[in-house]
Amino acid sequence: MSYLPQSTLKVLEKIKFGVLSPDEIRKMSRVQIITAETYDEDGMPIQGGVMDPRLGVIEPGRRCPVCGNTMHGCPGHFGHIELAKPVIHIGYVKQIYDLLRGTCWKCSRILLSEDQIKEYLSLMERLERLFPNLKPRLIEHIRQKTAKVQECPHCGAKQKKIKLDKPTNFYEKDKGVRKLSPDEIRARLTHIPDDDVRLFGIDPKEARPEWFVLTVIPVPPAQVRPSIMLETGVRSEDDLTHKLVDIIRANNRLKESMDAAAPPIVIDDLWELLQYHVTTYINNEVPGIPPARHRTGRALKTLAQRLKGKEGRFRGNLSGKRVDFSARTVISPDPNISINEVGVPEEMAKLLTVPMRVTPWNIEEARKYVMNGPYKWPGANYIIRPDGRRTDLRFFKDRKALASSLTPGYIVERHLIDGDIVLFNRQPSLHRMSIMAHKVRVLPGKTFRLNLLVCPPYNADFDGDEMNLHVVQTEEARAEALELMLVQEHILSPRYGGPIIGGLQDYISGAYLLTTKSTLLTEEEVMDLLSVTDYKGELPEPAITKPVKMWTGKQLVSLFLPPNFNLRAKTSVNAGRLKCEDEDCFNDTYLVIKKGKLLAGVLDKKSIGAQQPESFYHWIVKEYGVDYARFLTDNMFRMFIRYIEKHGFTMSLDDVEIPPEAEERIREILKEAEEDVAQLIEAYRKGELEPLPGMTPEETLETKIMERLSRARDQAGEVAAEYLDIFNNALIMARTGARGNILNLTQMSAALGQQSVRGERINRGYRGRPLPHFKPGDLMPAARGFVYSSFRTGLSPVELFFHAAGGREGLVDTAVRTSQSGYMQRRLINALMDIRVEYDGKATLPDGTVVQFSYGEDQVDPARSDHGKPVNVDRIIERVIGHEL
């Protein structure tokens, strides 16, 4: 926290890992564990058992016999188990294998000549100094080289082949095959000289190879494996405790058999059992052996399982912690708050706090909060005195006295209030716009409220999505959030040089309806529209003065434009019959803005839409700054919504209905296509079909049929579009880009067209036919998933089946894609997260290693570029003189 002295912080320089030696294990042990018993009849822990009190106290009120602390102060103490015979440590099998293969069985020297040893040692020393990242390559080289040597260069002994039978059995192959016992392995490893060990990449000071074979194992403190009391009063032990008991039991049996001089087979069996228990104690997911199970059949969670994976110690508890001052709830829309605000339920605002340092200037405010207390918003939950003592206002009766005792220097943890800056996040956090800073608006209700225009960066909708909120606690964090993370700072996305925030759906329809030529508004309507904005100026001159004053929608939009803004651009509706190539446009589909006045054209997806680069909205953000863009988004866009509310906007079955003669023409087109397909099939049957290059005749036929059918569907769509009223609401949405496209409309009114699975016509199911309704081998459109009906007329049962088959593939694809791309993203981020750009433009790793000599080779920030180029000369000219050259 900010009030801790900073001088105690130290910087980690390096971390070195080693292996515990048997001596170290004994030295750190407080008690040797010898019995598998845990508790006696009275429920008291048995001395020398795995719950020995000397391993640390975890019951409240007891004192530790070792350190004298209570459960809060006792850190826990290790014990140890002396193994009757050594066993292999499962984590070091690979190293043991390499060492055995690379050293002589007789003299335990590395299988390299003295000269080579000297040479490699000095090379390794130099590498470590100059290119530490190359050391693994040298070690790998030595490993491969030594494994191939046939005869020991030191004692001349012929080398035998070592075989590893996973997970822990080693065999020596000479004439016959002989098992190497852990005893024997340990003896060999012990005799390898330190310098030879170094050549295998192991530092003998930290990890002698014989320590890879366990002779004694540490018993972790009780705090590491606490037992839980069930409600019934039955004690339930931790998985590790169970496993330790197994080890001790196996160990004791082995010891007894050895003392009783039992036959070697018996001893070997018990030895193997001990090996199994020690292996599963360390890692219960070793391939090749059955995992140790709990009585209930559940696999035990042993040491490796505690660390590994998503819920393991690293990813679950160290990289990912649960944090204070955070909240999560369902989100819902509120078009009346700013894009950089977030609506927070009052209930939440009373639990989330911000530390507020009392000064002479805010003392009255602080007193008010303290007086209100923890249950009345806006109040306070805690006060912290200058000496660091905390007072919990929930348990303090006389708040009035407390409030008057406040002096500068106190810290009041006050409730969240309007204007506080918080971080708002929706998972999956795939890009930086997934966490943005918002300003708080405390509102009634139980959901977070957000402006609809910030849905695209979060990829949020309101079908039950939940989001997280974090309250930043320090002044530095607030400053950073405000300057770098606020929503408007992220309107331009670095993914493509364009705005990621922008109009969508109703905003676009509304903008189109408002700015279209036929819209004329009375004074009353103008007042109503402007009343939802912050516009404070005069009304412009009306476009029509007689018989009543009327204004155009374009005039209202112009009120919000900067006075020197010039733009000429095509609109989304500029297509088909309404196409125009320049500003002299009769159809009103070419956007012309001069000196901040919208002169011609309409606003639609191409100008105000989200994710539209080089658009009206993009230039506004780029040229007039993000704060102005926010102002425009909050006011002008709200006016669009108000207009569509007044206008009314809906879509009905009638919107996709076409006259009978159109249906007749469509039927004709489809019939023609069907005849052509029949001819193609006929030609194929006769063998007259000329195969396309690189395709079999079958593939050729399929390609040609698909091509013919898709042409038919397009033609049908054109016919349908011809008959649809250009001002019907469904078509307006498609044309302006608000929602849907022409294809969707043709599927509704003309014909659905070809359904496909894996890019082919539907051909799976029965032998030679997708459904028993068709003859085997029927290749006609109807038998291969072509849907003649439209959504309006309705699908036949067979057609519905084909449609469902195609639809299902889409669902499966999305499910598979998200998991795969998620994993790819994780790996990419892990690899790239440490790269930073230096002040001189180099992209480097934290140690200064160069990744790119110059960021992106041109040092251009994609968010501020135009199609990757630092300047767009054409746009500058247009801005200055109002038109192109």
Place this chain on the structure above:
Amino acid sequence: MSPKKFDVREHRLVPKHERVPLPEATEILKELGLDPTQLPQIRASDPVVKAIGAKPGELVRIIRESETAGKTVVYRIVVVG
């Protein structure tokens, strides 16, 4: 392996590589504020490195066409391997 030998430098996908003489190399490193260990590495066994005859420890300059910046110059240090 391949019967016909050809110069990899002739290939259109191989950018221009050149050896940097030692005095110039120290100069460049000073300019970039780097020590040799922080440079990207290229193996001595790399076909182009063999072709231009650069030895471990030498600096190689690579001049290539860049999609974003037209022409770009980068450096590699030759390492054993």
